[in-house]
Amino acid sequence: MRDNVYFYPDAGGLAFPPGFSCNTVLLTGRRHMLIDPGLLKGWPDLKDRIRADGLQPDDVGLALATHSHPDHVEAAAEVAAELKAQLAMSAKELDFMDAGRGSPRRLEDSPAEPPASELFTPVFSGPFRWEGREFRLIDAPGHSPGGLCLHWPERGLLVVGDAYFAGAIGAVDHPGGRLADLSRTVRILGGLRDVELVLCGHGPPVEGRSEVFRNYQVLSAEIAEKAAAGL
Numbered sequence: 001m002r003d004n005v006y007f008y009p010d011a012g013g014l015a016f017p018p019g020f021s022c023n024t025v026l027l028t029g030r031r032h033m034l035i036d037p038g039l040l041k042g043w044p045d046l047k048d049r050i051r052a053d054g055l056q057p058d059d060v061g062l063a064l065a066t067h068s069h070p071d072h073v074e075a076a077a078e079v080a081a082e083l084k085a086q087l088a089m090s091a092k093e094l095d096f097m098d099a100g101r102g103s104p105r106r107l108e109d110s111p112a113e114p115p116a117s118e119l120f121t122p123v124f125s126g127p128f129r130w131e132g133r134e135f136r137l138i139d140a141p142g143h144s145p146g147g148l149c150l151h152w153p154e155r156g157l158l159v160v161g162d163a164y165f166a167g168a169i170g171a172v173d174h175p176g177g178r179l180a181d182l183s184r185t186v187r188i189l190g191g192l193r194d195v196e197l198v199l200c201g202h203g204p205p206v207e208g209r210s211e212v213f214r215n216y217q218v219l220s221a222e223i224a225e226k227a228a229a230g231l
């Protein structure tokens with residue numbers, strides 16, 4: 001998409017209906033960072049697509065999860081075991097995942113179980129260094145309480161998970177979801193002035209500074225409407 005940025009929409013391809021699995025992002029370097037590996041059933045397809053881009057899945061050194069919903073992280077344990085890659089998720093989301101494990105409410109919208117939290121290294125918001133590159137992790141509660149976004153200022157890139165999409169905010173009716181939190185998250189993310197490419201957990205990217213700005217206006221309007229309706 002841009003230097004060192006690869007985007008795999010609906011990882012899992014034909015294994016799932018569109019939108020069922022998540023979008024996966026791969027940031028390349030000496031070792032690669034994979035963001036949201038998706039559903040386990042989609043992992044072979046994702047590896048094929050990575051190879052088709054002339055890259056080696058074996059070179060993935062880190063798999064970062066934006067949040068704990070299984071459509072984003074079910075394959076994480078396999079990624080760790082097969083590629084010897086480190087797994088990372090926000091400390092807050094790991095606590096949430098642990099607290100929710102086994103609860104039927106937690107899983108009602110989820111196609112599968114999340115992986116064991118012990119597999120993950122907890123990470124926190126703030127500067128995040130990987131392979132000599134400077135990223136920033138940003139807390140993004142609202143869709144899930146410990147949601148995390150990855151900002152790569154050098155590339156004008158923001159990876160938002162399910163915090164929002166092109167033209168719509170993320171769902172806030174999952175366990176731990178809250179419109180007031182998402183409203184604050186969207187305000188914070190909208191304040192990043194250098195973002196030119198937003199990669200969302202589902203659906204198309206938001207590309208170009210003016211589109212990124214226009215999208216925030218759409219999101220703010222939706223949030224205001226939902227807040228007024230008491231949702």
Ligand SMILES: [Zn+2]
Nearest residue numbers: 067069143162
């Ligand atoms: Zn989600």
